[in-house]
Amino acid sequence: MxxxxxxxxxxxxxxxxxxxxxxxxxxxxxxxxxxxxxxxxxxxxxxxxxxxxxxxxxxxxxxxxxxxxxxxxxxxxxxxxxxxxxxxxxxxxxxxxxxxxxxxxxxxxxxxxxxxxxxxxxxxxxxxxxxxxxxxxxxxxxxxxxDVVLTIPTxxxxxxxxxxxxxxxxxxFKVCRIINEPSAAALAYDIGQDTSAEISNVLVYRLGGTSLSVVVLNVNSGMYRILESHNQVNCGGTHFTNSLVEICADEFKRSWRADVRENKRGMAKLANACETCKHVLSTLNSASTFVESVHEGIDFQNKISRAKLESLIQSHLQMCLQPVDKVLESANMTAADIHKVVVVGGSTRIPKLQQLLRAKFPEAEMLNTLAPEEVIAIGAAKQAALISGYEDIQLLDLESVKGECIPYSLLVKVSNSDETSLQTAVPKNTYIPVRRQHTYTIQQDKSSVCIGVYVGEEGSTEEECTLVANLVLTDLPTDCQKEKQVTTVFHYRREGSIHITCTEVVSGKSSGVTIETGEPAAVEEPSKVVNEELNSAGAPEQ
Missing domain, CATH: 3.30.420.40 (ATPase, nucleotide binding domain)
Structure with missing residues (x-):
């Protein structure tokens, strides 16, 4: 119960x-x-x-x-x-x-x-x-x-x-778990988390400042399994910056008949300016490099286009893509077997690199809506939320962490929305721990919403299921120009408890409950409190 x-x-x-x-x-x-x-x-x-x-x-x-x-x-x-x-x-x-x-x-x-x-x-x-x-x-x-989850390379x-x-x-920090970086990147985009039946192959391409990693993940029922991986140092954004520094140093020597390479401090200042220029060229078609007193009191200024930078780093880009073919070959796959590509790392902001990746995987979905420098940290935070409160601090074994299955389906009914019947939130026999997220649309003129949470069999009627919790949001804005949305997160923890939160996107109002394993007699009083909240909010009584 x-x-x-x-x-x-x-x-x-x-x-x-x-x-x-x-x-x-x-x-x-x-x-x-x-x-x-x-x-x-x-x-x-x-x-x-x-x-x-x-x-x-x-x-x-x-x-x-x-x-x-x-x-x-x-x-x-x-x-x-x-x-x-x-x-x-x-x-x-x-x-x-x-x-x-x-x-x-x-x-x-x-x-x-x-x-x-x-x-x-x-x-x-x-x-x-x-x-x-x-x-x-x-x-x-x-x-x-x-509580913190840390990430490490494979x-x-x-x-x-x-x-x-x-x-x-x-x-x-209290370290709850250490997970690998590609799995955190996949979790950041909720791959395999929203749909438990999803089976897909995901290529996680990470290009940072000094290193490169290419990993193929198989996602099945929300579980991530590494099929093949490649890690390489001395390959990253620093090399792109160095190419730009060399061009600027040559331009300085041509213009002033002086070699800035003899000045370590001048080269460091030039490298800083070129790094900034490279970042600007990820969003603009041209950028200027200006360094005050770079060498012998001489200022340096140079304008460069994105096309020029792309031609300078073309050979480096090709080198950065070679491991992709090696990983696919080792995994006995082709580009057509990859369903999603996740780009991670600041150097993947370069438009030419993303263009080359799209050309290599024309049928795959390119996931790049999150800032590439932040993807892994976001995924790690989601994993921390999934396991928060546990004593378990063992290294995550992605192939054997399945554990127990839930014996029933978690069903939801949303009042003041277009959802008039029970909807399945988490199917029966889903492995735990697990996290599922669903978004529901609320009518514009409604100032409150009730999320009714039931347990039972899929396809059952409301009378055949058991109501275990109600989450109520009140005082929602009614002057929205479009329909409101409520995002609900269902988090099954390892010991069997369920943590549920719902958040209305526009106002940011949220509510949360935890459903624990306990005795039947303890159910009545919380239900009474919930009904009182519903009545005072003007929502239909459950």
Whole structure:
């Protein structure tokens, strides 16, 4: 038997930790959104700078990296869990402005702090970055923002995952689970969550600042299974920026007979300007690059078109698409077998890249409505909402997490809408935990709505089913120019309870209930309260 009880929905969050940036999304009151940092940016640079006695994290570190490059730590994600003699670590040793030293075959950072030379471990840098994200989360959600789901690449080892977990825990988060990045990206778009019978193949293409990953997921009954994956470093947006920097350096040399490449600070300033120019060209057809006193007191200005940039990076774009063919071949698939393509990562904003992906998958649905830098964090926050309140903190096994099935269907009747009969919200025998979202249209002139929740068999009448809860929204706007919409989220938790929230889109009004397993006698009193609310709201009594 089910017992109705009201509950204020707690907040939880998801974090995407990348090599160049970090993004935090918060799920609260049935909504998931990315949280802006103290500078108003929705993504935070994954950098830590030591300046005197202070440690700057995020934007402050990025803004000062030209003057303080030797004490600014970047790309820590690619170093954690690796040894000093790792090929990629060796590449960073040669190219990083911040000195990387060898201690017991482990890569450590050597920086100046408070006029002393100190050694900083990658784990310490992780903790500082997560503390920054914790302060961002706390400023939005209060002290109850503790539960978090973290994301990792598919090629991370258990040791690397554990390092990420420990750093987040040391920063104050309660780590509920760690999931892989492509699954979080698919969850952000609710792939397989709204329709339990959906079976599809999804290609998740992520191109970030310094790395690339291509993953093929099979989605079946809301479960994600990785069929094939490819991860590659030294392939990302930084290479596009470097191509633009080289062209600008050549133009400067041609115009002024001076080589800016001899000036490290000048090249760093030029790289900053070219990165901004590249971002502008993702939305505009042309952009200007201006750098004050780039070399020997000379200012530099150059205008470049999107077509010019695309011709410069054409070879890099082709290299970034080659892993797609390899992954499909390894999975014994063709482009026609892919139903949806999810683009993730800031570098996928480049229109030419999206055009090439569409040409490669002409029959697939391209999912790019969310900001690509935020997709993984949003999916992680949705996963946090799905499992919030559980003690389980094991690494998500996407192939074996099915667990129990629900023994009945969850049915819904919406008053003051076009829905006059029971509609199936979650079918019988759906695996839990599971999350389903449905949107219902409300008549324009109605100021209240009642969502009646029933359990029973599909196709049953209202009299044959059991009413377990009513959710009531009142004081809704009646001057809307179009029909109102109520989004209802049904969340089956692992222990069998059901958390339901409904939100009216225009006004933002929301209501939530939790249906727990309990004794039959406890059903009557909550139902009486619900009926009183319905009568006072002018909604039909159930």
């Amino acid at each position: 089910l017992v109705w009880s009201s509950e204020e929905m707690a907040s939880c969050c998801g974090i995407y930790f990348g090599a160049t940036s970090v993004c935090l999304a918060l799920h609260k009151d049935g909504k998931t959104d990315v949280v802006a940092n103290d500078a108003g940016d929705r993504v935070t640079p994954a950098m830590v700078a030591y300046v005197g006695k202070d440690k700057n994290v995020g934007l402050g570190a990025k803004q000062g990296r030209i003057r303080n490059a030797a004490n600014t730590i970047m790309n820590v994600k690619h170093i954690i869990g690796k040894y000093f003699d790792d090929p990629f670590v060796q590449t960073l040793v040669k190219t990083s402005p911040c000195k990387i030293i060898n201690k017991r075959n482990l890569p450590l950072f050597e920086v100046e702090s408070n006029e002393k030379t100190i050694v900083v471990t990658p784990e310490e840098v992780l903790v500082l970055i997560f503390k920054k994200m914790y302060s961002i989360a706390s400023s939005q959600g209060g002290l109850d923002v503790m 090629n991370f080892t258990g040791e690397q995952s554990n390092t990420i977990r420990k750093a987040a825990s040391a920063a104050g």
